[in-house]
Amino acid sequence: MTKLYKTSDITRRKFLLGGAATLAAMTTSFNAQALKNTPVHVVIAGSGSAGISIANRLARVLKKGRVTVIDRKETHYYWPGLTLVATGAWPKSKVLGQNADYLPSNVDWIKEMVAEFDPDNKQVVTDTGRAVNYDYLVVATGVEYNYHAIEGLDTDAIGHNGLASVYHSPDAAERSWDAIKKYSEQGGNGFFTLPSTPIRCAGAPLKMTFLTLDRLQQNGGFAKAKMNFYSATNNLFGLPWFNQFILDRYHDAGMTVKFRTELKAVDTDKRIATFVDADGERFETDYDLLHIVPPMRASAPVRNSKLAWREGNMASGGWLAVDKETLQHINYPEVFGCGDVNGTPRGKTAATVKMSVPIVVANLLATIAGQELPASFNGYTSCPLLTKFGAAMLIEFDYNGDLTPTYPFIDPHKESWLAWVMKEQLLKPTYLQMLKGNV
Helix, strand or coil, X not given: CCCCEEHHHHHHHHHHXXXXXXXXXXXXXXXXXXXXXXXXXXXXXXXXXXXXXXXXXXXXXXXXXXXXXXXXXXXXXXXXXXXXXXXXXXXXXXXXXXXXXXXXXXXXXXXXXXXXXXXXXXXEEECCCXXXXXXXEEECCCCEXXXXXXXXXXXXXXXXXXXXXXXXXXXXXXXXXXXXXXXXHHCEEEEEEECCCCCCCCCHHHHHHHHHHHHHHHHCCHHHEEEEEEECCCCCCCCHHHHHHHHHHHXXXXXXXXXXXXXXXXXXXXCEEEEECCCCCEEEEECCEEECCCCEECCHHHHCCCCECCCCCXXXXXXXCXXXXXXXXXXXXXXXXXXXXXXXXXXXXXHHHHHHHHHHHHHHHHHHHCCCCCEECCCCEEEEEEEECCEEEEEEECCCCCECCCCCCCCCXXXXXXXXXXXXXXXXXXXXXXXXXXX
């Protein structure tokens, strides 16, 4: 029987083997030479970190096959760096790249957007009306930021009049720093929000809050500031110990924290935010700084297709219906998902992409070869929780919420300068190597 590799196996060995060798270890159970001569067509929807990483790996193996990437976006965003842009630590230029620099030359790149998935006919339709047939499909379309769910919000206002949001784009992150810098000097009422939906990088709102507190201390506004964190969920972080740690730190900083309190509307001219509390009551408050995390969901082509979950807690966001371990679609075995679009219990982070890309590739290749799926994903994710400039906590965990530390010399329960250095200096080079299929 084919050996089933767990991501815990990969984690323990990843610095010895590297991504390519790990992938090779998982694919030796089927005839690699036969795969090289298999004339299959694999379509990858999306050119983010997951899509490009998978394209590079498949292009090396499927020598007689065809790999097509569908995505109009030519600028590549290093999303994990936006918190550093929005708090003044990085220039915007540091998170910008070009997809052409990372996509392999033997991949077909259709610079259009997916408008429709038709899995019954193994076809993708683009926004120009082009129909693209496939033998196998990888959905890596990421998340949709549903700013429109907040009444009165115009995303062009981000960065102006006290409005901030790290998520929208590098431009908006840069403008958000303008708003945060002014607030850190002048103080006033500051509000940080967390929606009720799953979100990309659940630690980002917490990092933004911690780093804003640090900027207030640095720039003289701390004594004049009243900071608030309103979460539409029942907590701030999904692991109890760290949730309490964050609550204690916010309490020590004099912050007010409310749960089951969701942002519903904003008047950006008057600087008034409207929330709904745990009892369903609406209330308004004025703000000097409002950091918005928008509700998130899968993109419309996924939501409106047969590929989305139709029942369960992932159905409301239209997330991709994949098996949480194999990352194969539950109804269409020729379809796999990777990255933020997946409707799995945890893991909308770049670290999850890094660990799940080899899983998807190995299982896709096994499917092409007609073999059992060799690899299983344990939900690994990582959150470098920035607690102030120069200090962070490296929190790694799986679907069960169990800690899965990679580095025995870094205690996940303690703030450290080394964890900050990893986030600020080392993760981006690793990310770029991941894009190229090297780790």
